[in-house]
Amino acid sequence: MGMHTHAGPAPAIDFKGAVFTLPVLHLYQGDPEAVTRALERHLAQGLRFFDGAPVVVDLSAIRGVAVPLQDLLGRMRRLRLVPVGVRGGDAEQHRLARELGLAVLHGHAPSEERARPEAEEKAAVSRPPRARVVEQPVRAGQQVYARGGDLILLAPVNPGAEVVADGSIHAYAPLRGRALAGVQGDVEARIFTQCLEAELVAVAGNFRLFEEDLPEEVRGRPAQVYLEGKRLVVSPLAGAGRK
Amino acid sequence: MSKIIVVTSGKGGVGKTTTSASFATGLALRGHRTVVIDFDVGLRNLDLIMGCERRVVYDFVNVIQGEAKLQQALIRDKHCPELYILPASQTRDKEALSKEGVGEVLETLREEFEYIVCDSPAGIERGAQMAMYYADEALVVTNPEVSSVRDSDRILGIMDAKSRRAEAGEDPITKHLLITRYIPERVAAGEMLSIDDVLELLAIPLIGVVPESESVLQASNAGIPVIHDKDSTSGQAYDDVVARFLGEERPLRFLEPEKKGFLKRLFGT
Numbered sequence: 001m002g003m004h005t006h007a008g009p010a011p012a013i014d015f016k017g018a019v020f021t022l023p024v025l026h027l028y029q030g031d032p033e034a035v036t037r038a039l040e041r042h043l044a045q046g047l048r049f050f051d052g053a054p055v056v057v058d059l060s061a062i063r064g065v066a067v068p069l070q071d072l073l074g075r076m077r078r079l080r081l082v083p084v085g086v087r088g089g090d091a092e093q094h095r096l097a098r099e100l101g102l103a104v105l106h107g108h109a110p111s112e113e114r115a116r117p118e119a120e121e122k123a124a125v126s127r128p129p130r131a132r133v134v135e136q137p138v139r140a141g142q143q144v145y146a147r148g149g150d151l152i153l154l155a156p157v158n159p160g161a162e163v164v165a166d167g168s169i170h171a172y173a174p175l176r177g178r179a180l181a182g183v184q185g186d187v188e189a190r191i192f193t194q195c196l197e198a199e200l201v202a203v204a205g206n207f208r209l210f211e212e213d214l215p216e217e218v219r220g221r222p223a224q225v226y227l228e229g230k231r232l233v234v235s236p237l238a239g240a241g242r243k
Numbered sequence: 244m245s246k247i248i249v250v251t252s253g254k255g256g257v258g259k260t261t262t263s264a265s266f267a268t269g270l271a272l273r274g275h276r277t278v279v280i281d282f283d284v285g286l287r288n289l290d291l292i293m294g295c296e297r298r299v300v301y302d303f304v305n306v307i308q309g310e311a312k313l314q315q316a317l318i319r320d321k322h323c324p325e326l327y328i329l330p331a332s333q334t335r336d337k338e339a340l341s342k343e344g345v346g347e348v349l350e351t352l353r354e355e356f357e358y359i360v361c362d363s364p365a366g367i368e369r370g371a372q373m374a375m376y377y378a379d380e381a382l383v384v385t386n387p388e389v390s391s392v393r394d395s396d397r398i399l400g401i402m403d404a405k406s407r408r409a410e411a412g413e414d415p416i417t418k419h420l421l422i423t424r425y426i427p428e429r430v431a432a433g434e435m436l437s438i439d440d441v442l443e444l445l446a447i448p449l450i451g452v453v454p455e456s457e458s459v460l461q462a463s464n465a466g467i468p469v470i471h472d473k474d475s476t477s478g479q480a481y482d483d484v485v486a487r488f489l490g491e492e493r494p495l496r497f498l499e500p501e502k503k504g505f506l507k508r509l510f511g512t
Contacts, residue, residue: 137446139400140393158396158444 021147022084023050025076026058030067036075043079051080056105060088069096131167138163138177159199168192179225180207187227192237196223201234203227208234245353248360249378249416251402253394255365257386258423261459263362264292265470265478266382269485271326272470275357278317281331282374283364284340290330293320294466304332307344313351322471327356337370349377367401376407380417383447386424387436392444395420399445419450421484426455427500438498451484453477454497 027035043050055076059067067089076083085103086094094104132146134153140160144151150167153175157163161177166184169175171193182189182204189203196218200209206227213219215234222237250263260283267279281289284304290296295318301311306329313329320326329352332339352359363374375381381402385395399418403409406416422441429435442449458475462468470485472478476497483493 136403139403140396142400156444156446160393160396 020054022054022056024056024058024087025081025083026061027067027072028061030062030065030072032068032071032075035072036079039076039079039081052082054082054084057083057086057102058088059086059090059093063088063090063093067093067096069093070100073100073102132165134163140177157198165189171195174220178202181225182227189226191225193224194222195220196234201225201232203232206230206232208232245357245359246379247349247353247377248358248380248382249363249375250360250382250384251363251371251375251398252365252384252391253367253371253396253398254386254391257384257391258453258459259365259384260288260292260362261463261469262382262384262421262423262453262481263289263360264468265481266485266488267358267360268320268323268326268468268470269482270358270360270489271320271323273485273489274325276325276355277358277360278327278329278352278356279360279362280329280352281362282340282370283362284331284335284337284370285333286364287331287333289362290318290328291466292463292468293328294322295320295328295330296466299330302330302332303348304335304339306348307339307341313348322467337364337368337373340369340373342373342376345373346377367398371398372401372405375402375416376405378402378406378416379408380419382419382421382450383445384421384423385441385445387422387430387438387441389436392436392441395445399447418447419488420445420447421451421453422449423453424455425452425498427498431500450487451480452495452498453480453484 029035073083083102085105086097087105089097097104130148131150131152134144134151135155137155138144138153138157138161140158143162143164146165146167148166151163151165151169153163153169153171153173156174157171157177157179159176162180163169163177164180164183166182167186168189169179169181169191171179171191174195174197175193176197176199178200179191179198180202181191185204187204191201191203196214197220198210200207202208203226217236218234223234224237225232225234227233250259250266252259263279267277271277279289279293280303281287283289290299298318301316303316305311306313306316316329318328318330320328349359361374361378364370383395383399385391402416402418408414408416420442422438426435430437438449438452454476456475456477458472459469459477462472462475469475469478470481480497483496486493
């Protein structure tokens with residue numbers, strides 16, 4: 001594609017290549033009830049980045065199973081996911097998907113797709129993590145999500161804003177809104193800030209809401225937040241900054 | 244090249260319409276042909292503040308829907324010949340504002356006017372988004388108190404995401420912070436946020452501080468924008484804002500708490 005004629009009217013369309021990273025929803029069961037319950041639990045963690053997100057449904061674990069695909073898709077859409085395609089299913093499942101208007105995506109070979117989920121995760125972890133750097137203030141109502149790595153903030157996070165990272169959060173400016181680190185379950189993730197005035201902090205789903213004022217030793221001061229077992233610790237950053 | 248300036252805030256009741264009226268008047272008084280447009284479809288106020296509510300025949304929605312020509316809807320201000328008002332509809336709802344319709348009207352207005360001031364409604368929904376979509380510059384009107392600052396912060400975020408300039412990858416809207424209804428005594432007492440507090444959170448350049456003043460209510464009752472009142476501190480502050488907008492340097496005024504003399508303390512006010 002990409003032929004351009006210089007005579008005649010201006011073209012109405014053009015095809016260009018682009019690369020998108022999409023979340024893949026792996027189904028390990030075909031039962032719509034079980035899938036819905038599991039999805040609801042997952043989405044109830046209060047993170048809104050799946051709302052309206054395009055997802056690819058991976059069927060490799062349930063190849064050969066008669067899957068009520070239309071029912072499943074309807075339930076996903078009601079939970080505000082946007083299924084855009086499938087991969088890894090058998091011929092019949094792919095035929096059904098096409099009939100229902102989804103794309104059939106080809107990523108890995110079927111044998112690779114049947115690798116156990118843990119193995120895939122381990123492979124992902126060995127990739128060097130990338131940090132996302134944000135230089136503008138994060139304003140009320142905005143959410144920044146650093147997928148797959150750390151988040152570095154060079155400007156304030158305002159009250160009413162939310163910053164989220166799979167890794168750690170490093171705020172070289174006042175942290176005033178909500179900060180959630182390690183959201184995919186990384187219990188070693190931490191939150192660091194030069195000035196803690198947050199409304200809520202969380203590591204790997206363990207959160208602390210600062211309903212009353214923050215403890216005096218960290219309020220407005222350099223601080224870090226980390227998990228000690230199941231306990232979320234908020235402590236001053238030793239040696240950093242002055243009173 | 245004409246400029247579209249939106250006057251917005253997020254929060255209601257902070258002084259957008261008061262500001263739109265005086266800001267547009269100030270530009271026109273300096274000889275710049277200016278139109279001020281009321282984007283608050285359904286709850287229109289601009290015509291009242293401008294004193295032309297009895298002269299509204301056709302409105303913005305009529306023009307968008309082709310029921311009237313722009314010339315029929317524009318109202319010339321009685322106090323200022325270079326100033327025109329495009330009122331909002333009282334009876335329609337905000338769905339009547341379409342991006343394309345608004346865009347076409349603004350394009351036509353660009354040919355005739357140097358400055359187009361868009362008076363935004365409160366909120367962050369359609370009316371407010373339509374008012375800001377085509378803007379080149381913005382006056383973000385904020386009272387020195389927490390909920391107004393929060394709402395202004397929200398609207399700043401939306402402006403960076405949902406304006407035509409943002410979508411086209413052009414230079415972003417030039418934003419100016421205007422603090423209104425400022426009461427120096429309450430700031431000194433710690434009841435109101437200070438200018439620095441507001442700037443720390445909103446982080447956009449300050450174009451002015453307008454003090455709270457009874458003359459604003461008098462002006463709106465009379466239908467004459469407060470900038471015409473030379474004795475009013477608010478009016479003078481708005482004049483400073485217009486001057487700064489046009490590139491003049493003026494120090495901030497009316498920030499000090501009134502030192503009450505003995506007699507004043509005896510007799511009050």
